[in-house]
Amino acid sequence: MLYEVLKLLTDPTTLMAIAASAVFGVFMGAIPGLTATMATALLVPVTFFLPPIPAIATMVTATAVAIFAGDIPGCLLRIPGTPASAAYTDETYRMTRNGQAELALGASLMSSAFGGLFGTAVLVAAAPILAEFAINFSSVEYFWLVLLGLTCAAGIGSKDPLKGMIALMLGLIISMVGMNNPAGAARFTFGQSALFDGVALIPMMVGMFAMSEILRFASSDTSVPGEVAKPKGSILRGVGGLFRRYPIPILRGSALGTVIGALPGAGADIAAWMSYGIAKRYSKEPEKFGTGHPEGVLEAGASNNSALAGAWIPALVFGIPGDSITAIVIGVLFMKNLNPGPQLFTQNPVAIYSIFALFVIANLVMIPLGLAAIKLGARLVQVPRNVIMPIILLFCIVGSYAVNNSLFDIGVMLGFGVFAYILEESGFPASPAILGVILGTMLENYFVTTMISYGGNLTAFVTRPIAAVLALIVVALWCWPLVMRLAGRRALPTAAERQEPA
Amino acid sequence: MRLHDSVLAALFFVLAVAVVVTARGFPPSPGQPVGPGLFPTVVGVCLALASVGLFVRSLRVAGPRTWFGFAPELRRPRLLMGFVLAPLAVLFYLLASERIGFLPCSLVILLALFTAYGVRPRVGVPVAVGMSLVIYFLFSRLLSVPLPQGILEGIV
Numbered sequence: 001m002l003y004e005v006l007k008l009l010t011d012p013t014t015l016m017a018i019a020a021s022a023v024f025g026v027f028m029g030a031i032p033g034l035t036a037t038m039a040t041a042l043l044v045p046v047t048f049f050l051p052p053i054p055a056i057a058t059m060v061t062a063t064a065v066a067i068f069a070g071d072i073p074g075c076l077l078r079i080p081g082t083p084a085s086a087a088y089t090d091e092t093y094r095m096t097r098n099g100q101a102e103l104a105l106g107a108s109l110m111s112s113a114f115g116g117l118f119g120t121a122v123l124v125a126a127a128p129i130l131a132e133f134a135i136n137f138s139s140v141e142y143f144w145l146v147l148l149g150l151t152c153a154a155g156i157g158s159k160d161p162l163k164g165m166i167a168l169m170l171g172l173i174i175s176m177v178g179m180n181n182p183a184g185a186a187r188f189t190f191g192q193s194a195l196f197d198g199v200a201l202i203p204m205m206v207g208m209f210a211m212s213e214i215l216r217f218a219s220s221d222t223s224v225p226g227e228v229a230k231p232k233g234s235i236l237r238g239v240g241g242l243f244r245r246y247p248i249p250i251l252r253g254s255a256l257g258t259v260i261g262a263l264p265g266a267g268a269d270i271a272a273w274m275s276y277g278i279a280k281r282y283s284k285e286p287e288k289f290g291t292g293h294p295e296g297v298l299e300a301g302a303s304n305n306s307a308l309a310g311a312w313i314p315a316l317v318f319g320i321p322g323d324s325i326t327a328i329v330i331g332v333l334f335m336k337n338l339n340p341g342p343q344l345f346t347q348n349p350v351a352i353y354s355i356f357a358l359f360v361i362a363n364l365v366m367i368p369l370g371l372a373a374i375k376l377g378a379r380l381v382q383v384p385r386n387v388i389m390p391i392i393l394l395f396c397i398v399g400s401y402a403v404n405n406s407l408f409d410i411g412v413m414l415g416f417g418v419f420a421y422i423l424e425e426s427g428f429p430a431s432p433a434i435l436g437v438i439l440g441t442m443l444e445n446y447f448v449t450t451m452i453s454y455g456g457n458l459t460a461f462v463t464r465p466i467a468a469v470l471a472l473i474v475v476a477l478w479c480w481p482l483v484m485r486l487a488g489r490r491a492l493p494t495a496a497e498r499q500e501p502a
Numbered sequence: 503m504r505l506h507d508s509v510l511a512a513l514f515f516v517l518a519v520a521v522v523v524t525a526r527g528f529p530p531s532p533g534q535p536v537g538p539g540l541f542p543t544v545v546g547v548c549l550a551l552a553s554v555g556l557f558v559r560s561l562r563v564a565g566p567r568t569w570f571g572f573a574p575e576l577r578r579p580r581l582l583m584g585f586v587l588a589p590l591a592v593l594f595y596l597l598a599s600e601r602i603g604f605l606p607c608s609l610v611i612l613l614a615l616f617t618a619y620g621v622r623p624r625v626g627v628p629v630a631v632g633m634s635l636v637i638y639f640l641f642s643r644l645l646s647v648p649l650p651q652g653i654l655e656g657i658v
Contacts, residue, residue, distance in 0.1 A: 049645045162556055169549035173521055176542055183531035185538035218585040219576055386619035390612050391633050397595050398637055402647040407596055414592040425504045444541045456535030
């Protein structure tokens, strides 16, 4: 099998896909306003025409590199390149102000690579074990798993759980459009034959993650300051010292990032915010945070890259995406006949191990490419966005059209772009909506399958032991805010203190 | 563009009611314990409850309310035009691409947006021509997506 994996990976198409998507990832990450999720969505039409492994290679590489490259404009301009860098943008910019731009970027790069490799190691170790465990799962367990995923998406994925829940419900309603339901009834199609198959997923995501960013760009003043610090000298000098000085924060960031990534709905950006907060809380010198101190950068930099790999664990084993990037990836996996689920691990181990290897390659390729990107940094972050954004718009149009060669899909892209823009401006998160769309069909199918196989007996949902445990967790999660609120009312003075670490 | 929480909550409530009412009309599936109407009904009820929650919460917040707001930058006519032009460009492509083809459409869109976003013509015109050709050949030739040829049929 090793031979087959190697053969797949050294295939010229795969190598070219990795190289091209790595460069693409640098651009998408380093130019503010273009995100890793957007990179994935725009890659989908291209992956159509690639064999499975190169197609996955483009997404793994582009996202890993983009999440790191997002640190570059944060450090040089104080504008995060992707939302995942926002948590420590002030810190790295302060380091640049203190004449330590090289150290800040070196620390970001190496902690990113380390975090990515750590997350990959967990993915390699945990996914096959989970898959073996999950092979006996029936529709009951899957029903609860999906419900658990949706709960996480609404609760963790957003600052405001109520708005997260509304976004989730909207996503679930979108998932009902069409005839993809157990009864095969046409629901909410408005008589449009183009909607019989449901709302096309890829145009919808291109709209929500790319078109909405274009609107956001167009509605804000985006003149980039003319003066940008230029990193010179050795980037990696002193980074080794930092790693020796702060091993615990780096490991803690990597571990937390992997877990947050694996939880549906929360991805790299939330992982980075949480890790930065934890780094400050447990640091021996928290007063230095915010003055150009690398400790938090190391921890959060490792965290956001490990989250990327962590998100693939539930995606590959259960078909439940861990973040919005894997939500897109799952669509591609289905298109390539690599339907995620525990069976994939037994039926197509070559593909699984190739994906694992791709993660290792992507995080190693990131280091030399990242060094080059840092050298180019000043010029890269100044690429005029007023030229880039119209070109992206054109890609959105053509990319949505390419999926089914249908103009209707371009309309879908536009509609969801405007919809996502208005929602996000009003404080509604997009990721619960996306997870709702992806998981809605699964949720209903598992529910109906269970009901049919147990003759409509509702107790079937809790009679199997694993299902009962999952059900308990879901119920506990739903009750948690209520309990917290009751407890908070009794002890009002401490409530303010408790809010602080978040 | 920003809508006040109460406005959005009211809209979502209407949507929720519409979903539930429509779901009532779905025929039950024979021989199955649950029909296609159950899932929409449950989700619709949840959305309705959450909307009511949001509505109540939004009215409790003190202070002045903006029911419908724009980012302050959009008061500047130039930015407003650029903002409106982006969705209009997509609409233009939807209406015109079949008739005049991809390349002219893409040229018009890029030039219009470049002008609106303040790109100098010295940069904008060559980039618009170059990128239109690159995208056309990438998708139409390399990825064999049948982009409409329109008036240039037979020339390219």
